[in-house]
Amino acid sequence: MEVLVGFDDDLAGEPTRLVNRIRGLLVTIHPALEKALGPRLHHPAALELLVQYGGSDRLRTATTDDLLATARPLAPRMAGRLVEAVKTALDAQTVVVPGTTAAATVLPHLARSLRSLHDQRDQVAAQVEEILDAHPLARVLISMPGLGIRTSARILLEIGDIAAFATSGHLAAYAGLAPVTRRSGSSIKGEHPPTQRRQQSPQTRHVPGRVRLPLRPPEQGLLRPQESQR
Structure with a gap:
């Protein structure tokens, strides 16, 4: 399974490139x-149109029935919308760009290569x-939402022997789904929640801690009227 999954990883990037x-x-x-x-x-219906008709010239000369006959076996529900979108796009451009004939030759080959990769x-x-299917944990993995064949196979290859994990918590910690201690065991006697950084006021944000002074108003304005009369 490791060889097959590795080969699938090699093939995964080629469709995007094509x-x-x-x-x-x-x-x-x-x-x-x-x-x-x-x-x-x-x-596959869009690829089949490119394989059969190539570029815009042959797609324009083909009738709607011909395009539907090509796309409908591969996309019974989407064939009508696909052909209509292609016909509308072909009518939107009346200028023939240089290189159109050469592109009509290359496009079917690229479409065949993409279809072969799929x-x-x-x-x-x-x-x-x-x-x-022969693995005892396959049913459990595939039954989880969002996990298919390829993802389940990669999970099993990464875990290896499930007996190496004493509890489900150990497996969750290995997968990064549970918090673990990142400190030296000899320097702490217990676990403590991480301390939150104290927010500094705008007046003291850029002042070093050793020279930070309390923000006090000047004493001259703090004397009561009775004391100032003395």
């Missing part, structure tokens, strides 16, 4: 189309899940 490459290429030739497809590049990560996740 997505940025595709979006950067779309911005240079058709910004409106990038706005429509860019946020959806992790969905398939590889799915295959690795399936193999990790098979190994994870």
